[in-house]
Amino acid sequence: MINDKDIIETLEELETFLRLIETGALGLDxxxxxxxxxxxxxxxxxxxxxxxxQQLVLGRWVSQDVYENGKDMVRYGTKKPH
Structure with a gap:
């Protein structure tokens, strides 16, 4: 399910969204x-x-900038390298 009103516009918003997923804060099973x-x-x-x-549980539209520049964050998670 993708909500048209919830668009992730910045890398900071993507990071916040990924942290919500990683911590289980959205309550998704x-x-x-x-x-x-x-x-x-x-x-x-x-x-x-x-x-x-590999079925869609939740989706959020992202800006083209986030799509192009957020790949590593999605691939490796939000933890910063030491």
């Missing part, structure tokens, strides 16, 4: 991963929260 993807119908980028069957 069976979360196995997070990915950046594009909608097949219109090419619009979004961040996808996936279950262990």
């Amino acid at each position: 069976n979360v196995a991963g997070v990915a950046l993807a594009t909608n097949n119908a219109n090419g619009r980028p979004f961040v996808a929260v996936l279950d262990d069957s």
